[in-house]
Amino acid sequence: MLEVSSVQRKKMTEPNALGFFGEYGGRYVPEPLVGACQEVEAAFRDAWSDTAFRQEFLDILTNYVGRPSPLTDCVNLSEDLGLRLMLKREDLNHTGSHKINNVIGQALLAKRMGKTHLIAETGAGQHGVATATAAALFGMTCTVYMGEVDIKRQELNVYRMGLLGATVIPASSGSRTLKDAVNEAMRAWVTEVEHTYYCIGTVMGPHPYPWMVRSFHEIIGCEAQRQVVARLGKMPDVAVACVGGGSNAAGLFAGFVDHPEVRLVGVEPAGGAAVGRGVPAVVHGMKAHFLQDEVGQVVEAESISAGLDYPGVGPEHSNLADMGRAEYYPVTDDMVVDAFQVLSKREGIIPALESAHAIAWVIENADDGQG
């Protein structure tokens, strides 16, 4: 059983009073949502400093989600690549991805706040499935907004959400993908703010969401750090994660950010490299890097993986990049498809296309290392 004391650690910095990490973040929301964000922030601060809340959170992560997730040595691929590759197995969590950590945390918070209805946006459907799951677990109703294009790409997850009792509403505006699902979810939240809790799926949005979502995912980095040190007797040299909005990367990085000897690498889709090719913008309630045209209209991201098909990135990543603490690199869809097959064939692990971005970057750079 996990215990609160075992996972408390020095954190990535808390944002300032206005919600900024360095220059990024903030709370750029219309007046009807200012109070709602303040309410969420106050509730989160209160809950996160309450040992009973944190213990309940960890109990659910242990007994329902199945944490701690294992650390797997990739024996065959390590030999092929001439390095030691280890995977933190968030894919083995209940519902099949890291997304559930954050959702359990936010759903518990919503319950504590007396909210009865959860809304969420989703790209690949993983966050939607996780939110629908939590809603079922806590006896809440759930509405998930999903881009029309993504609904076609991820039909299975749409069916899954239905089975879990959630209603899926197609976002038919703009590019009909994740960013438009976010717009729709924000609209819905404005309309129903009294009883509704908006469960944001990544480290984006207005303060306190980027900070809160990262906090709920810190367990990934905490566990991984202890597991690697227990097995190897030392820290890893590089910690790598894919970055769309950047929640799984934020969770992983949190475990290593205070150890300067560990390189932190975020891998972005080449067609949605917000850190690599974006510039600071104010969109979706936050200041962070976004792909946009010269006048500031948001440009659509293009990626083979629906979960990374987002033109922006969480503000803490913008800040980590500016500080030089984390590095961000793009990989192409072709590299990702190759990596997807390599991991499947060599290790018997079929990775999410999102996670395959991180694998692709390692494969590419291992090749470089060998000349």
Added chain:
Amino acid sequence: MGKDEVILINQSGRGDKDIFTVAAALGIEITDNHINTRSLQAELTAKRDSGRKLLLPYVTAGIVGNWMDCVEAVIEAGADAVEIGIPFSDPAMDGPTIQQASVQALDNGITPHGALSELRTREFAVPLIAMTYFNLVFRYGNERFASDLAAAGCAAAILPDLPFELAGEWHEAAVAHGIENVLLAAPVSSDERLAQLVERTSGFIYTVSTMGTTGERAELDNAASVLSQRVKAISDLPVIIGFGISNPEHAVAAARASDGVIVASALMRTLLDGGSIDQVASQVNAMRVALDEAF
């Protein structure tokens, strides 16, 4: 002409008036410092005090090629000021109609600079209010945007996703260029926050009539009236109700508790459905007549 010849030229005028033309021809952009001198708040307050209910139609810049004719038509139909929407790719505060209008305008190739440049070519009889999202201003530059608004004849701006806590730089630029910054108040705004909003807004206070985003509605809710009374209890600013006004009956109902109304989606819906500028003008005129008859 040889080297000993003397040539006399009549330098017939000074070129100060032509520097912008030359700069444009050379592709140089000059940020000239424009200051708006027209006071939206003074004009609206004077009209209100004379017993008139205020009517503020909205037009998305670029929704149709001759959108400025639409601005002129709604003014002739009885507008007291016109909101000019500068379209943004992700208008999360607006409902589906304004989003569709924005997409159509963006597809027509409108840009913030283009919209303001077009406005600059005409003079309008009533004050204009630019409404857009903060990212476009952030990219444009606070200072330059405020200056160009003034040059375009805009007296005020509404940036719904920029709460006043984060508006410092924009607010300074706006004040320096004589642009009034209109803030939104919502039914959920606390008394404390409402007091802060009233203190910081200028032009008027924009009260959200439902908890939803912009869009036509069959019924107008009561929350706006309550909010309007709360504002009136602490301020003399004109209180204008927006969001959800789609016909003369709504306008009259909303104006009972306030100083006037903003009408947006219902007008843009007409244009999106292929209706003419004349039809939009007659919608506005019907509201004008209803307001004048009722009060």
